[in-house]
Amino acid sequence: MKTGSGGNMKKMVSVLVLVALACTCVFAQGAQEAKSEESKKLTVYTTVSEKTIEPIVSQFEEETGIEVELVTAGVGELLKRIESEKDNPLADVIWGAALSSIQAYDTNLFKPYRTVNYDSIYEPYRVEGDYYTPYGIALRCLLVNTNLTEGIDVTGYASLLNPALKGKISMVDPSASSSGFGQLSNMLFDMGTDHDPESEAAWNYVTEFAKNLDGKLLNSSSAVWKGVCDGEYAVGCTYEEVSFQAVKDGYPVKIVYCEEGAYGECTTAAIVNGAKNEKNAEKFIDFLTSLEIQQLFCDELNIRGIRSDLAFSDALPNTASITLTDGNSALASANKKAWLSRFMDVWTSVAN
Secondary structure (H helix, E strand, O other): OHHHHHHHHHHHHHHHHHHHHHHHHHHHHHHHHHHHHHOOEEEEEEOOOHHHHHHHHHHHHHHHOOEEEEEEOOHHHHHHHHHHOOOOOOOOEEEEEEHHHHOOOOHHHEEOOOOOOHHHEOHHHOOOOOOOEEEEEEEEEEEEEOOOOOOOOOOOOHHHHOHHHOOOEEOEOOOOOHHHHHHHHHHHHHHOHHHOOOOHHHHHHHHHHHHHHOOOOEOOHHHHHHHHHOOOOOEEEEEHHHHHHHHHOOOOEEEEOOOOOEOEEEEEEEEEOOOOOHHHHHHHHHHHOOHHHHHHHHHHOOOEOOEOOOOOOOOOOOHHHOOEOOOOHHHHHHOHHHHHHHHHHHHHHHHO
């Protein structure tokens, strides 16, 4: 009986071991299949225009076999989503946030990654800590509808206080969009005493500008330039990329760089901390900063690239011909919440 009982016990143990091994194999196979499936997907939260999304994403998908799911919205909305989803991230990458906008959020929301193209990035554009990777420079400008501004000289921010433009200027809520906050920062640096964005002169200008908006503050950056192209507004406070596209598309518009100074800052891509498709996110960052795609940005998409080895085309005017603002992205980022709060106080006081 003892021996028989012991033999049966050994058989049972053997069976249990085999079952455990089989389960392990099944689980391992399932995990491998899940990993394989995961390696072909990427969720991107983006603020960039459709004209940029289509060629970039199509080429990325073709070259890598990775399927990209896009969520498009303003930078404020997307960053708040990433913040609210931090315990279970749904995005892998955020693409298109201006540096001053994304830096205003907790760095723990993002995972540091140094692109394989880091050494080719023009040194002043490299971001300390590698939480955000620059891929372009957004230069602020005005888009002017030439049919609606005959006899009105639009040269920069001071000219936007012209009573003839009251209610005819499109501006996006700076709390909803990187381009909107970039324009607000540009105004503050340009119109402040000695370029001091905290000076009384800076905020006096913002108040007068807000009055000339005549109660109209848009909720998306695309509405700004589209409104000018469609003849709803005479002037839009926007940025180079979409403005040049509007000119190329044949709309009756022209681009004006503010004579007081144009503010340019890095547009970025960043990997969300806890991203489910982290390796694919890294591939996307490397793709955006590759020489081929950077050259495509410059030659066809009206985006100033950030690599030091680019051959700039004649499509974008040389910055030597543009008065540039001595802006400071770090200062703008550090003061973003305070400036947005103060702007809303101004807006509330003049819009009612």
